[in-house]
Amino acid sequence: MNSEKRPGAGVNLPGLRGHNAALVLDLLRGAGGGGVGRLELAERTGLTPQAVSKIVARLRGEGLVAEAGRRASTGGKPQTLLRLVPGAGYAVGVQLERDALVAVLVDLTGVVIGERRAAVDFSDGVDSVVEVAVGAVSALVGTASAGVEAGAPRTGGCAHPFRPAERLPTALEGSAAAAGVLGVGLALPGPLDHASGVLHRVTGFPEWDGYPLREVLAERLGLPVAVDKDTNAAALGLALAGVAESFAYLHLGTGLGAGLVLGGGVYRGARTGAGEFGHQVVRMDGPLCECGARGCVEALCLAAVARGDLDEAARALGTAAGNLVALLDIDLVLLGGRTVGAAEELFVRGVGAVVAERARREGAGAAVGVRVAPGGERGVAEGAAQLVLAPLFGRASAAFPANRT
Numbered sequence: 001m002n003s004e005k006r007p008g009a010g011v012n013l014p015g016l017r018g019h020n021a022a023l024v025l026d027l028l029r030g031a032g033g034g035g036v037g038r039l040e041l042a043e044r045t046g047l048t049p050q051a052v053s054k055i056v057a058r059l060r061g062e063g064l065v066a067e068a069g070r071r072a073s074t075g076g077k078p079q080t081l082l083r084l085v086p087g088a089g090y091a092v093g094v095q096l097e098r099d100a101l102v103a104v105l106v107d108l109t110g111v112v113i114g115e116r117r118a119a120v121d122f123s124d125g126v127d128s129v130v131e132v133a134v135g136a137v138s139a140l141v142g143t144a145s146a147g148v149e150a151g152a153p154r155t156g157g158c159a160h161p162f163r164p165a166e167r168l169p170t171a172l173e174g175s176a177a178a179a180g181v182l183g184v185g186l187a188l189p190g191p192l193d194h195a196s197g198v199l200h201r202v203t204g205f206p207e208w209d210g211y212p213l214r215e216v217l218a219e220r221l222g223l224p225v226a227v228d229k230d231t232n233a234a235a236l237g238l239a240l241a242g243v244a245e246s247f248a249y250l251h252l253g254t255g256l257g258a259g260l261v262l263g264g265g266v267y268r269g270a271r272t273g274a275g276e277f278g279h280q281v282v283r284m285d286g287p288l289c290e291c292g293a294r295g296c297v298e299a300l301c302l303a304a305v306a307r308g309d310l311d312e313a314a315r316a317l318g319t320a321a322g323n324l325v326a327l328l329d330i331d332l333v334l335l336g337g338r339t340v341g342a343a344e345e346l347f348v349r350g351v352g353a354v355v356a357e358r359a360r361r362e363g364a365g366a367a368v369g370v371r372v373a374p375g376g377e378r379g380v381a382e383g384a385a386q387l388v389l390a391p392l393f394g395r396a397s398a399a400f401p402a403n404r405t
Contacts (some may be wrong), residue, residue, distance in 0.1 A: 009347075021055050022048060022394030028065060028084040028394060029109060035068025035081030055081060064108075084108060089180045089392075090144045092137050093385025095230055096188035097338075098122045098204070098254040101132055104378055105140040105181075106385045108128025108392075110240075112378065114143035117369045122205045126213070134220050137184055146179050147288025148327045183224035183389030186217065187233035187380050189255050194272035197227040203255060203279075203298070204290040226387035230380045231275050234336060236266050237383030238373060240395060244332045247375055248324055250277065251380070253319060253337035256298040258324065265397040282319050301339075310343050321351055322358035325368050334373035336380075 009053040016090040023045045025035060042052045059065040067081035094103045099121060105114035120129050165252040195215020218225045228236075233251045239261045249259040258268040258277030268274050278298030279291050286295025288304055297320040304313035321333050333355065340347045352370035359368055374378060390396050 015106070019394060020045070020051065021059060022392065024052065024055050024059065025053045025064065025084065026393040028082060028397060031083065033049070033068065033083055035083040037071065037079040037081055039079065041082075083153055086111065087180070089182050089389075091182050091363075091385040091388035092140050092184045093233070093381045093383065093387070094133055094136065094184060094186045095233075095380040095384060096120065096129065096133065097187065097230075098189065100149050101129075101136060102378060102381045103133075103136040104385060105143055106382065110330065110386065110389065112382065114140050115378070116140060122202065122208070126199075126208050130216060130220070133186070135216065137223075139222055141181050178318055181223065183226065183388040183393070184217065184221060185226045185228070185233065185384035186213065187228055187230040187384040187387070188213075190229040190231075191273050191276055192227065192229060192259060194228045194232070194268055195371060197225065202271075217322070224388070228384070228387055229257060229275060230384075231257040231259035231277075232258075233378045233383035233387060234269060234373065234375070235261050235383070236397070237375065237379060237386050238265065238334065238338065238391060239266060239397075240386055240390060241374070243334070243374070246328075246330050247332035247334055247335045248321070248328070248330055249336060250317065250321060250351075251337040252301060252335070252339045254302055254335075256317070256379065262328065262330075277320065277324065280320055281321065283325075305339055306354075310346055311350055313339070314347045315354055317347070318351040319352025319371070322355045325355055326358065326362065330368075331343075331366060332369045332371075334371060336373040336375070338377065340372065341377065 024041055027041055027044055038049060038052050038056060041056075042049045043046075045052070047055075056065060064085055065082050066085050068081040070078040071081055072078055073252060086109045089108050090105055090113075092103060092105055094101065097120075099119065101116075101118045101120050103116045106112050106113045116139050118132050118136055120132050122129060189202055191202075192198065192213075193200065197212065199208045199211045199213055203210040207332045214225045231249055231251045234251060236259075238247070238249060244261070245264050246262050249261075251257050251259070256274040256278030260275055279289065279293065279296045280295055281295045282296035282297045285297050288294055289296035289299035297316055300316040301313045303309070304316060324330070325333065333351065335344075335347055335351065348370055354367050355370055375382060
């Protein structure tokens with residue numbers, strides 16, 4: 001066997017059992033219901049067949065893996081195929097906009113099996129918004145519990161993919177554990193600290209600064225909670241779907257931000273604050289932004305949208321997108337958010353024209369793609385659920401399997 005390890009390949013060391021199991025789970029998830037055999041798992045992970053067999057036995061005992069049938073072999077007995085059990089675990093993903101909440105319940109394959117929507121108002125205060133979020137999550141945990149009671153395929157317990165915060169016991173915790181809900185991913189406008197789950201000064205709502213959102217929700221729900229910017233959550237979901245190795249996701253809704261995927265992984269920056277795209281100044285004498293600066297692209301875009309001039313909003317967004325393309329040398333820009341969703345063709349055309357003109361002036365050899373991000377209105381919420389699920393498959397930043405063959 002070739003000793004050179006492929007990107008994402010496993011290693012036969014006891015201390016990396018979790019890493020190796022994640023490799024196997026990720027391949028099983030990618031194989032779908034048709035399944036994959038042990039020998040192929042060994043070949044694609046770089047693990048020995050014996051190591052794969054031990055991992056599979058443990059995963060089957062935990063209810064994560066089941067047989068998918070048999071496949072004829074060129075020599076010897078037929079090969080047993082293995083598959084991921086989608087209903088062995090669930091995650092809740094929540095998107096918080098300044099005026100709306102979207103929450104989804106997904107299984108281990110990312111398929112949405114429940115959804116809740118509600119109105120919120122950030123100006124009512126963070127405690128009020130937390131109450132709405134807790135209610136939506138509780139309803140979705142009930143959906144998962146009902147599925148298990150109705151006979152959903154779940155035969156074991158799945159370990160949490162990350163350590164939960166210290167929390168107080170709640171009634172919800174018992175039902176969530178019984179339903180196999182692994183945790184909650186929450187995505188909302190930044191800036192915030194992804195590592196600690198503490199909010200910074202959300203533009204226009206300074207009273208949210210310093211709020212320990214992850215800790216509060218973990219105590220209220222009795223579940224592990226991950227918090228990230230809405231743009232990063234969407235970018236993670238897109239990266240896991242294999243959209244591209246490097247791209248920028250630009251989200252225009254009640255605010256404007258960016259999620260960056262570079263070299264297959266979500267780029268959050270040294271202080272997890274990367275992607276504050278909306279507050280780059282593109283007009284020195286422009287209107288005052290709620291952040292305190294003048295001429296921020298977010299202020300220009302939102303002002304144009306407010307007066308019904310979507311063409312001008314697209315041009316302003318295109319100018320900022322062109323700056324980002326030139327800075328990072330990326331070749332794909334994906335657009336999302338409900339403002340874009342209301343006029344998709346207009347924004348793709350308007351942003352694309354400005355970006356293309358900038359590239360032409362700078363002598364770029366290849367065109368930069370500009371298109372609407374897949375996922376629609378639930379893209380951010382589904383990406384938020386992946387904040388919980390991705391670590392289980394070794395893809396917390398979606399990096400290593402992107403290059404695996």
